[in-house]
Amino acid sequence: MTAPAYDEGIMDLSTIDHLLTTTRSVRKRLDLTRAVPNDVIERCIEIATQAPSASNSQRWHFVVIVDAKQRAAVGAIYRRSFDVYLQEQRAMDAQRRAQLSPARWAQAMRVRDSATYLSEHMGEAPALIIPCIEGRVENAGQQAQAATYGSILPAAWSLMLALRARGIGSAWTTLHLRYERETAAVLGIPETVTQAALLPVAYYSGQDFKPATRITAKEFTHWNTW
Numbered sequence: 001m002t003a004p005a006y007d008e009g010i011m012d013l014s015t016i017d018h019l020l021t022t023t024r025s026v027r028k029r030l031d032l033t034r035a036v037p038n039d040v041i042e043r044c045i046e047i048a049t050q051a052p053s054a055s056n057s058q059r060w061h062f063v064v065i066v067d068a069k070q071r072a073a074v075g076a077i078y079r080r081s082f083d084v085y086l087q088e089q090r091a092m093d094a095q096r097r098a099q100l101s102p103a104r105w106a107q108a109m110r111v112r113d114s115a116t117y118l119s120e121h122m123g124e125a126p127a128l129i130i131p132c133i134e135g136r137v138e139n140a141g142q143q144a145q146a147a148t149y150g151s152i153l154p155a156a157w158s159l160m161l162a163l164r165a166r167g168i169g170s171a172w173t174t175l176h177l178r179y180e181r182e183t184a185a186v187l188g189i190p191e192t193v194t195q196a197a198l199l200p201v202a203y204y205s206g207q208d209f210k211p212a213t214r215i216t217a218k219e220f221t222h223w224n225t226w
Contacts, residue, residue: 019161020161022208022209023164023209024169024209024212025171026170026202027114027118028114028117028118029169029205029206030118030125030169031203032125032126032202034203036127036168036201041064041127044159044166044168045159048156048159052150052151053151053154054148054150059135060132060134061131061132061134062129062130062132062159063129063189064127064128065128065129065187066126070186070187071123071125071128074122074128074176074183074198075124075125075128076123077182077186078123078173079119081175081176081177082115082116082175085175096108118171118200127200128199129159129170129198130187130189130195130196130198131152131153131156131159131197132152132189132193132195132196133149133152134193134194135194136191136194137194148194152194153196160172163201167203168201168204169201169203170200170201170202171200172197172199176195177195183195
């Protein structure tokens with residue numbers, strides 16, 4: 001049986017490509033004053049759960065934090081971890097600067113500046129979302145770890161894309177995981193559940209985003225052999 005020819009008219013590829021190439025980690029442009037409706041977040045999570053999971057297990061959970069006190073508590077944990085991270089990064093500045101071109105070093109400093117801003121305002125985001133997956137695999141082998149994280153990270157990225165399509169920004173962060181157990185205690189997350197990320201969620205200010213400057217994909221693409 002001959003497969004049907006692909007019809008580009010089924011989907012607007014320019015719109016899809018724009019979404020995929022302009023979903024940025026939004027930090028300074030998060031509108032901290034405008035609430036994100038709960039039903040919008042719920043719809044985006046519904047979309048996210050169409051992502052694949054190992055053996056269709058669907059063991060994901062999404063902890064949505066909108067309570068001001070809980071947001072502030074999680075934000076404080078994130079800021080404490082970021083301060084440790086920032087010290088570690090500064091200790092390697094001389095080495096990294098020698099390895100990077102002036103343009104890439106300048107970009108790295110811009111990212112650090114925006115990351116510092118986010119760390120100072122994480123708890124002020126209208127909503128925080130922590131994608132989670134049932135099970136613990138930190139002491140398991142590579143296959144088990146890949147299957148577990150591979151069952152939540154695609155859904156988390158789909159969530160960010162769904163938010164972006166609705167004019168809502170987010171940023172992929174993981175620094176709170178340095179104190180994962182402390183975060184779990186604040187939010188009542190069971191010890192048997194693994195947290196995968198922390199997404200600040202807010203409408204973004206300003207105009208649309210543009211594709212980022214990236215190293216060409218050809219430098220990282222290997223056909224048949226490395």
